[in-house]
Amino acid sequence: MIYLDNAASTQIHDDVLDAMLPYLKEQYGNPSSIHRYGRLAHKAIEKARKQIASLINANSSEIFLTSGGTESNNMALWGIASKKPSSKIITSSIEHDAILEPCKKLVKSGFDVLYLPVDNRGVVNLDTLKNSLSDDVCLVSIMFANNEMGTIEPIAKIAQLCNEQKIPFHTDAVQAVGKTPIDVKQLGIDLLSISSHKINGPKGVGALYIRDGIDIDPLILGGGQEHGLRSGTENVANIVGFGKACEIAKLHLVENISHMKKLRDILIAKIVNEIPYVTLNGDIENRLPNNAHFTFLGVTGEDLIIKLDEYGIAASTGSACSVHTQKASHVLQAMGFSHEQITGSLRLSLGVFNNEQQIDETVSILKKVTTELRSVSPFKEKYSF
Ligand code: PLP
Numbered sequence: 001m002i003y004l005d006n007a008a009s010t011q012i013h014d015d016v017l018d019a020m021l022p023y024l025k026e027q028y029g030n031p032s033s034i035h036r037y038g039r040l041a042h043k044a045i046e047k048a049r050k051q052i053a054s055l056i057n058a059n060s061s062e063i064f065l066t067s068g069g070t071e072s073n074n075m076a077l078w079g080i081a082s083k084k085p086s087s088k089i090i091t092s093s094i095e096h097d098a099i100l101e102p103c104k105k106l107v108k109s110g111f112d113v114l115y116l117p118v119d120n121r122g123v124v125n126l127d128t129l130k131n132s133l134s135d136d137v138c139l140v141s142i143m144f145a146n147n148e149m150g151t152i153e154p155i156a157k158i159a160q161l162c163n164e165q166k167i168p169f170h171t172d173a174v175q176a177v178g179k180t181p182i183d184v185k186q187l188g189i190d191l192l193s194i195s196s197h198k199i200n201g202p203k204g205v206g207a208l209y210i211r212d213g214i215d216i217d218p219l220i221l222g223g224g225q226e227h228g229l230r231s232g233t234e235n236v237a238n239i240v241g242f243g244k245a246c247e248i249a250k251l252h253l254v255e256n257i258s259h260m261k262k263l264r265d266i267l268i269a270k271i272v273n274e275i276p277y278v279t280l281n282g283d284i285e286n287r288l289p290n291n292a293h294f295t296f297l298g299v300t301g302e303d304l305i306i307k308l309d310e311y312g313i314a315a316s317t318g319s320a321c322s323v324h325t326q327k328a329s330h331v332l333q334a335m336g337f338s339h340e341q342i343t344g345s346l347r348l349s350l351g352v353f354n355n356e357q358q359i360d361e362t363v364s365i366l367k368k369v370t371t372e373l374r375s376v377s378p379f380k381e382k383y384s385f
Pocket of ligand 1: 007008067068069070071073096098143145146147172174175195196197204205206
């Protein structure tokens with residue numbers, strides 16, 4: 001198998017699993033208990049909190065553990081919005097559904113939501129943002145990097161605009177963490193969402209960074225864990241694994257980025273040069289080091305994925321979530337893509353465990369399956385394949 005769907009999820013790192021195992025076996029105490037089992041579990045969580053904080057240069061008191069990126073995004077949006085009823089939220093038209101769906105619900109609860117447009121590379125329009133910042137805006141939430149075509153947004157500039165107006169700024173950094181250096185202090189970010197399973201950690205755990213001084217309401221009420229902001233007995237083993245994954249990601253950040261970038265550039269160059277009627281989508285410069293997103297004219301992304309799977313290659317059209325709803329990508333629509341361009345889209349997302357041989361193999365298999373599919377394509381005459 002060649003796994004090229006690392007934007008959907010990643011392989012757990014061996015050291016992460018090793019760190020987790022004791023907390024699934026003998027160290028099963030509840031972190032809120034006073035006895036030594038409890039104290040050990042509590043200590044393990046606080047160690048993980050430090051490791052997570054260190055990856056984004058936050059204080060550990062600013063890290064709140066959640067069940068993943070989706071919950072972190074919901075916690076940020078609802079937590080800030082409920083402090084200022086009937087106010088306005090600014091987000092972008094290319095966010096993940098974990099932002100867009102809560103926004104839809106917030107509109108039903110009396111909030112006004114503005115969706116910033118993006119250009120054909122997927123970069124948000126800063127002028128529209130600048131002109132829309134006013135006293136009635138309670139939150140700006142713009143993703144750090146897009147999950148479909150990997151465009152990195154101008155986060156420092158967005159944060160600066162929000163900071164000048166004293167409007168809280170949240171960023172969904174689920175795809176960006178571990179793939180680009182992030183310093184929340186230097187960037188001026190107020191809230192940031194992270195997910196463990198995108199960085200070789202376990203699924204079902206994540207965090208919301210909340211800058212000291214930012215006040216939010218809790219989403220989940222109960223026993224008062226996480227300083228009352230997220231009740232529920234902590235998932236100790238997952239949290240320990242998440243912490244370890246962050247520690248490893250920080251330690252190898254520079255080499256991981258250059259490894260993935262090298263593979264990505266080889267992959268892009270070979271595909272674009274060796275397969276006709278293929279275009280690269282997104283921004284070439286401001287792009288995640290692990291993302292390659294293409295349009296293959298005359299074939300559907302779904303057909304490509306099924307064929308690639310037959311040859312042992314795991315790929316995707318973009319957002320894993322849209323597979324269930326069968327809807328056309330809202331991201332590519334917002335970027336002004338035609339129906340044909342959207343239909344033929346393929347995302348290959350790299351991870352730290354991929355190698356150059358896999359890239360070569362992928363390109364030669366892609367050549368083969370594209371020729372096969374195009375030989376029976378209804379667009380055969382149009383493009384003279
Ligand atoms: N935000 C983005 C940009 C994502 O890509 C994802 C997952 O694909 C999420 C949020 C949701 O994260 P999780 O799967 O941890 O809930």
